[in-house]
Amino acid sequence: MIKWTLLLAVALWLPASAEEGGLIWPLSLAPALTSTFGESRSRAFHAGIDLKTWGETGHPVQALADGYIWRVRTSPWGYGRALYQKLADGRMVVYAHLEDFAAPMAELVQQAQQQRGRYSVDLYFKEGEIPVLGGAVIAWSGESGAGPPHLHLELRDENNVAVNLLLHGFSIADTIAPTLQRVAITPHGRNAQVEGGHDPYVLNLRWQPSRGEFIGVRPVQVLGPVSISALMYDRADAAPNKLAPYRVELHIDGELIFAARYEQVRYGDMHQMYLDRPLAAFKGGIGRFYNLCRLPGNRLEFYEGPSDGILNLAKGRHEVVVVVADVNGNENRARFGLMVAEPPVIAGARIAAAANGTFIEARMTDADDRLVEVELASSRDGENWRRVDRRQSRSGPLKWQIHRNASYWRIQARDPAGATAFAICRLPEPAVPTFALERRPHADFVELVMRYEQVPSATPLVRIDTVNISPRQTGLREFRVAVPLDPSDPTGGSVLLRTPGAAVQRVVLDQQFVKPGAAAKLTYANGAVELGFAAASAYAPFFPQVETFEPQVSAALVAVGSAFALGPDVSFDRKVELRLRYDRETLPPEKLGIYREVAAEKWSLVSNEWDAVGRQMVARVRRLGRYALLADLEAPEISSLQPAEGSFVGSRPEIRGAVRDQGAGIGRETDIEFELDGSLLIAEYDPEAGRVYGHLLEDLSPGMHRLVLRVRDMSGNQAEMYSEFTVR
Structure with a gap:
């Protein structure tokens, strides 16, 4: 009743901004943000702004x-809340992540929880039932649900579309x-390349004070269709948190x-966040880059x-400029170059002995240049190189006689x-x-990566159907080749890898094919895997690929067979049914x-539908990835039950316990029970803190009481802990 009186009292005071039709800042704290609209989350966009409460809870909202x-x-x-x-x-x-509601919401929630016997409730009201004036205290800030203490604030238009609050009445000092x-440059399709490869290439940027902009240190070599994406952030004056840009x-x-706004x-x-914010790896990390393109289906x-x-x-050569700005109009830019050219190709390199000596030979081609600089170098260890010859050469065969004082010989064309x-x-x-083989699926081709234990004496040969292809060398012991996939040839897809001296x-x-607008039910691994589109x-359109591997799991889980790498790394508009x-x-x-x-070695339960x-086992997934059928045989762990065994407490003690499960996890409220003297309490679970709180609504009578906490994980494994304590 005290909070309801406060609500009425504050409601009588109407700030000028509300009278003028604007929006009132909901906290008495100086405006500061921890997150802005449109930031990347694990599976969606951030739909609002997060107001900083400086690690504290309980501020009036x-x-x-x-x-x-x-x-x-x-x-x-x-x-x-x-x-x-x-x-x-x-x-x-x-208004989200609240600590408590003002009256009458607090009382209505408590009544509903008691009636339904659970913490989670979802109550709807009609216009006129709980009117609110601008500036009225309606709740207190907290850290319930996901994240540390803050106030999540979201504005939706009359069509329930989330809109950027910073464009609708709020302003932040910035x-x-x-x-x-x-920036990341991504090739699209088998015939596209960036720096000679098929993976996104990440270019580091550095600040150039004399030009007042960020620059790329050198042009990036590209061929065919490519797109640009940027890793970027904004900051405002009041707090150091990284925020999303606006434009x-x-x-x-x-x-x-x-452009994007x-x-x-x-x-x-x-869920289309996956189309706008692809993950790209770079030296020392991985990040979600902002796509500067619109992919199909977006x-x-x-x-x-x-x-x-x-x-x-x-x-x-082409000049690329990326301009980024925040809502307040603060702007920065990055400038770098793209160089479009057909790269040279060196094929069939090998060292061969003849009666008149030892030779290294290869064939060099370049589709758009008449002359190419070619260099021959030698090395004793494969790391330190000494130039032997350099020349300008036309496309065609290359051959040098070499000595045997150096073990490694390199031909390079520029x-x-x-x-x-x-x-x-x-x-x-x-x-x-010998070599280890990695498959990297893409939409219409698979890149095979061969990593040798030692450098071979000749470039391996790849035969695709009736065509021989010389893979490109990408490292001292690494070779790659792109194998095209063809929907008109469902029986194809056979590749032969030949290395001199080896089997x-x-x-x-x-070659099974998936395309938009067509349902498909595909099976793999002799029926062990089924995908329903x-x-x-x-x-x-794309060709799903499934590869088996042995999963490495924690002690809390048991692998019941092979795991499956499902590729390529694509997301879906409608979830795909995965059956193992x-x-x-x-x-x-x-x-x-x-x-x-x-x-690595960390697995998260997706589904246990049987x-x-x-x-x-059946799951519905938004993305392909690495999946396995695992078993959880371990019960959750319970500790720190309060009041503790044998303790003496007051008449309104705090009821709580710590819980942890490293297997299937705890995912249902019905799997957590707090029982006091044979009666169930409302159990409030905090999954991030790993704690359970029991709601005690009235004083306990003097004497001994028995408290029991039962917890089941998603696989039905149950743990139980009890304590007997005395109320003075």
């Missing part, structure tokens, strides 16, 4: 404007321009090609400009644009050359689940 409480929700996950307020103009405000850290533009040779996003499109409403941002540039190719051979040895190795690639699943077969009788199905590898008829 005021209503942004006049309206009424439309919804009140409590949950251990996500937004935690949250209020949804309908404003008088039809817009919606969400005189700091955004920072551009890196970004891509200019090529002085012309605007593509992060102003609004529909909730049904939140419905997001961020984008502007005359094109989709996929670049297919003419031969020669065209006038700076694009290079090389081949390294070692003098023949009696040992049989031929056969690789079979899957809806017609609306795929954004673009389990036809043994060793373990009960309720202990099993489909897990996804989220880090299809008894097909004897398959």
